[in-house]
Amino acid sequence: MFHAYHHHRRAFVGHSHHRNSRYEAFDDFYNNPNATADGASTQLSSCGNVSASESLTNYTQSVDEFLSDIRDATPKTSNLYVASIKQIASENATVYAIAQCAENINPAFCGTCMSTAYNKLTECLPRTEGRFFDMVCFARYSETPFFNVNQTIDIANLLKGQHSSKLATIVGAIGGVVLLFLIIVVWSLYRRQKNSKKTEQEDLKGTLNYSYKDLQLATNNFSEENILGKGGFGEVFKAIIDDKNVVAVKKLEIRHAKEKEEYENEVKLISNIHHRNLLRLLGWSREGSNLLLVLEYMANGSLDRFLWGSKRGTLDWNQRYEIIIGIAKGLVHLHNEFHIKIIHRDIKSSNILLSDDFKAKIADFGLARLQPDDETHVDTKFAGTLGYAAPEYARHGVLSDKVDTYSFGIVILEIISGRKCTDMNSERPSMEYLLEHAWKLYEKKVHIKFIDETLDLNQYEQEHAVKIIEIALLCTQSPVSKRPTMSDVVLMLQDGQSLGERNLTRPTFVHNQDRRIHIGSRKVI
Known part of the structure; x- marks a missing residue:
């Protein structure tokens, strides 16, 4: 990690x-998702827009040496993590750098990834900031502080002998390869003897x-x-x-x-x-x-079988609520608590799996994409499932974390109603899918009728379900800026708060059969 x-x-x-x-x-x-992933690489790098104001040659050389030290030191630490600060006196500048490899990987693999990171970051020079991300390692430098001074690591001892003669470097490298080879052979033989069922290769x-x-x-x-x-x-x-x-x-x-x-x-x-x-x-x-x-x-398999499949009607209200909360917390982790924002982009009921005690887990990350912190969205080809996909993404390929928020809102509506999002309203011959049906009931202040008829709720539970329907509609609003972050959604779900007097914007209704788009808004008190 x-x-x-x-x-x-x-x-x-x-x-x-x-x-x-x-x-x-x-x-x-x-x-299986209804569309194919675009297969974009998970490796990302970016450079700042500001160049060093002093001597570009001296600055580039000094930062290059600093990044070289970071590259060499990171695989040598116990946790494959380095944070360091360098004062460039001649340029009156301070540079902060950080790097880390994923836990439990071989230091040799860490070194390979750090070499790639070093090459990418030095391409940014003489600009004052650069970032590199791969699933194996992460690295960044900047003149703007982005970690505390007490988080730094003394890398001087790690680099002793680093700049010795070329011959010593070659001999050391050969010796290291031989030693690594012997360790791998011995370890492989040990693992094979101990457990023939699996091999634990790092x-x-x-x-x-x-x-x-x-x-x-x-x-x-x-x-x-x-x-x-x-x-x-x-x-x-x-x-x-x-x-x-x-x-x-x-x-x-x-x-x-x-x-x-x-x-x-x-x-x-x-x-x-x-x-x-x-x-x-x-x-x-x-x-x-x-x-x-x-x-x-x-x-317990996937959630959808409990909503409209073979187990329909067997989930009580408390179980449904806990599933909703669980999905939301999983998305918060992807969006906010990892070192870079991950967008799942295929949140749907069949991708929510339930443990033996009905705890929800988000599955199927085959379509997941990364969103850099300094970008509001990513432009990409659509890959997901119509009915759950946000309109701006399905039509224009505009991908952000709010796409997951929208899909989550649709899943909430499915959980509360027990109906699939692409099922048309059976009460009257129309083209109303689930979201449009929920919105119209909300406009009439009768969205209590949206609740799954198999649920036998008391008054408190009915009021609770109605509030969560409103949160679902909040998640599916258009434009995108109207939708809350998943962190805000978790707070609303846990507090059980009502939306009260709020400008709720009507969602954009995407009709999958003919791909018609209906957009509108109104103020709801």
Whole structure:
């Protein structure tokens, strides 16, 4: 995990691995999105707009040497983290730099990533700020302070002997390679003898690398009786590893390069994310075109089967509310508590999985994208599921964290009504989908009629559900600026507050069959 270098970043929260030996058929476990990911790289770099005001040559040389030291020192620290400050007296400047690699990876891999970061950051010189991000490492320098002085690390001792003779460097490098090779051989033999079920290779992802044959055995040769779900992407199987641990194995059918990139994107993202409301990646396997993810096994499958599927009507109000809160907290973690903003961009009921005690976890990060802190949105090709996708994204490819907020609002409406977002209102022949139906009931102040008829709510629960319907409509407003952040949504959900007197803007209704757009607004008191 990356160091919480921003003072407002909270520590990651661990979560338990729910184990259950039951077998159930989950028809919609990991549904395939209705569109293909654009396969964009997860590597990002950016430079500031201001150049050094003094001697550009001296400044460039001094900062280059500083970044070189950061590059060399980071893989040598115990936690692969460095923060340092350098005074450039001749230029009357102070430069702050920070770097870190993902936890549990081999220092050699960290060094490789830091070399890439160094090359990208030096391209920014003589500008006074640069950033680099990859799923393996992060680095930044700036003349503007962005961490506390007490967070710095003395890197002088780490760099002793660093600038010795070229011959010593070569000999040391060769010796290091030989030593590393011997360590890997001994460790591999030890692991194979101790546990033939898996090999723990410290790959770029920092997770277990299972052999394809072991997973084939654990799923009974990917047998039909172990299938948890099917989709256009492939299949998900129930598997038992180490003779006792129940997991889900996601087997992808790779037909072109974009699907391979989507797989790699999902591995890189979720291997670095740990939160009680985000599905945990336990391991992976890549052998030719055979691409597998080993994930937590969620005993109750996907949320949609409890709303309009085989288990419809079995969730009580308290369970639905806790699921809503759980999804919201998972999104807050993606948007605000990671070292860079992650947009899921395919939040929907079939991508929400439920544990044996009905705790919600967001799954399927194959379409996730990164949004740099200094950008309000990302322009990209649409990839997601119509009905859940925000109008500005579905029509124009304008992607921001508010796209997830919109999708979350739609999922709330599904949870409260027990109806799918693309189902048309059955009360009258019309083109009203779920969002438009909810809005019209809200306009008439009768949105209590929107609540799932299978729920038997007392007066307090009815009032609570009505307030959350209003929060859902707040999340789906247009324009984008009207939508709250997910952090604000969590506060509203926990406080149970009513919107009161507020300018609620009418949502933009996207009709998927003919892609008609209806836009309007009114003041609601």
